[in-house]
Amino acid sequence: MMKKKLLATTLGAVFALSALGHALAAETTTTQTPVNPATQVEKTFFGKKGAKLEALAAEKGITVDELKAQMEKEREAKLAELAAQKGVTVEELKVEMEKNRPANKGFGGKRKVDLEALAQEKGITVDELKAQMEAEREAKLAELATQKGITVEELKAEMEKNRPAKRSLSQSAE
Numbered sequence: 001m002m003k004k005k006l007l008a009t010t011l012g013a014v015f016a017l018s019a020l021g022h023a024l025a026a027e028t029t030t031t032q033t034p035v036n037p038a039t040q041v042e043k044t045f046f047g048k049k050g051a052k053l054e055a056l057a058a059e060k061g062i063t064v065d066e067l068k069a070q071m072e073k074e075r076e077a078k079l080a081e082l083a084a085q086k087g088v089t090v091e092e093l094k095v096e097m098e099k100n101r102p103a104n105k106g107f108g109g110k111r112k113v114d115l116e117a118l119a120q121e122k123g124i125t126v127d128e129l130k131a132q133m134e135a136e137r138e139a140k141l142a143e144l145a146t147q148k149g150i151t152v153e154e155l156k157a158e159m160e161k162n163r164p165a166k167r168s169l170s171q172s173a174e
Contacts, residue, residue: 053067053068076090079093079094115129115130141155141156
């Protein structure tokens, strides 16, 4: 008798959950938002670009070449809009973007800075550049200290206190 009750209860729960699932599925409406192919490619198509581009092109009902042309056209339009906002030509904007692109990545993904090239670009000496960078660092520390409600010296002491722990972690990883 107890087995029959357990079986009936279990079957009743399964049917109730099944009916609830069907009801929720029937009520849910999905709307697809238009996908910008350029941003879609940037976000998800690293790696096997060819296969993903083919899938996206098929989804849009166009060829891969047509998709690439469409994406390039959209990219050029965005560049033209940004260039107009900045008051420069598209070519000048491309040069600026290329110049600002992080090219030299060092250990841990941190960018290696060529101080000599940067100083030459700014028309100053390396020592002047270092002084400028130190002044910027001090200004950032002052801002952070103000946000925390402490002095710069207290902030530096706090950072120094936390530094040995980080060093010991990096030394143990070696």
